[in-house]
Amino acid sequence: MSENAGQLQRIAGEIRTGEDSATHQLDQALSRINEIDPTQACFRELCPEEAKAQAKLVDAAIARGEEVGPLAGVPIAVKDNIATSTGRTSCGSRFLEDYRSPFDATAVQRLVDAGAIIIGKTNCDEFGMGSSSEHCAYAQTRNPWDPSRVPGGSSGGSAAAIAAGMVPAALGSDTGGSVRQPAAFCGTVGLKPTYGRVSRYGLVAFGSSLDQIGPLASTVADAALLLQVMAGPDEHDATCSDVRVQDYLARLEEPVVDLRIGVAERLLDQTEPPLRAVIRQVIDTCAALGAQIVPVSLPHLEYCIATYYIIAMAEASANLARFDGVRYGRRASVTPEESLETMYARSRSEGFGAEVQRRIMLGTYVLSAGYYDAYYKRAQRVRRLIKQDFDRAFTDCHVLLGPTTPSVAFPFGDKPDPLSMYQCDLHTVPANLAGICAISIPAGHTEIDGKTLPIGAQLQGQAFDEPILLRAARMIERALAPTLARTRCPYPSRSADSPSL
């Protein structure tokens, strides 16, 4: 076992050699979740019976000397908007309160085929719409570092579950930063693959040209392993690319020779001082490692949020039209005199929260006759300009480096007005617009009101260049390890938690 193996390889390795068992790993996870989740509220639902049955099968196969997959016995949590055949898929919405998916998302199926144990579904902003997990209809997930603060969103439950040591890995989805931002707020690793790298089949669609399922974990190696298992073409998803899946693990420990790291100074100016200081330290660390730091200009950066939200809301309004109360989900009662249209409208307004309704209306507006060209079409043209900015930047560097978020995790209720919430996504939406890959890794901490809060650094790479992105991330993770190791999430960690860096 390589001394630099991520947690997942270590856990799977110990199960494979008999030092541990899938059943024991699962029992530990379940007992920890039962102990602390009542206050953390990471999980929407646990599937202990199905998980135990799966763990038994894994242990039996190992006992018979059979080959098992690279994730055999590893407990994994799945965000509530990703279809699993066990438990419910509610997308954080009352509309789908009792919905049970008849199939597993392709990404989930591939994890299960690799031996992973699906332990349950995590809380998230409704239909992925939010940056704090405050828009979840079921519970308010708390940030394990400071329970008065948000874990980020929309994959808040997944990120918090890892930070609190409940599970070693989780799936989230990222449309405008919903994997990376909670990862940064909770001090974990969060990866958004290149658009089309991982199948979206089974991910309840929010913004179809923006969405990707992404792994959250405590180390870069773990994220790489999860990506390796999930990536690749899928006949069920026409937008899933058939670009060859590279080996993300083989050269992960190899530094990138003559690494060129692009930094957009303007972005740094738009972050709060503690984050700016941490990112500057990361830049200095990279320079000390021999990387070349290159200034880059992304001229259309200031338009990214508007561009993103117009497109995302437009696509969301179309994608959420399927929730009409006919085939699944909430159906409102109507009197015999009332129409089908009333049934649609009442079902939807009873089932959807305010933010979802706001976004559907805005999306409807920007697509409506008379406004389509001025808003949606124009946003798509600016989107091409943004993509061109990135293409140009990447001719001069391997990866871009910057903050993941403009601030640390904020307190609950801090951003009641929608526009102020949208500004949180400043650093993350560009990667979704351009379709490129991006990762957030823990980079440092700051103290506020006696609490330590994590700060994340984001690396962005060219489309399908995950091997370079992950190697660069690993270089930085290794260099920062001695400093970061001194600060742990305040919740008592399992002894098995410390990643061997």
Next chain:
Amino acid sequence: MHLARLARLQLDPADIDQYRADLATVLGYFDQLQQVDVEGIEPLAHPADVTNPLAADQVGDVLPVETIIEQAPRVQGSFIAVPKVIQTEGGGGG
């Protein structure tokens, strides 16, 4: 509210003013895109810039009807039951 009708939503009258205000603020924010020079730039609908890939016209593995309609609120046989779509008396549908 016309927009709510288009979006098939039934807003609580008490909330309409707040929704209107929020929508106006966000749309005002969106207006900044008018400043961008997009002369000669084609819309980018999709980051991979691909056209529709076609699948072979073959029946593959499909979920059985019974499984799919298990989730429907009201079922009659293998059909999903809904309120009357066509009004037989008086005004038209909707």
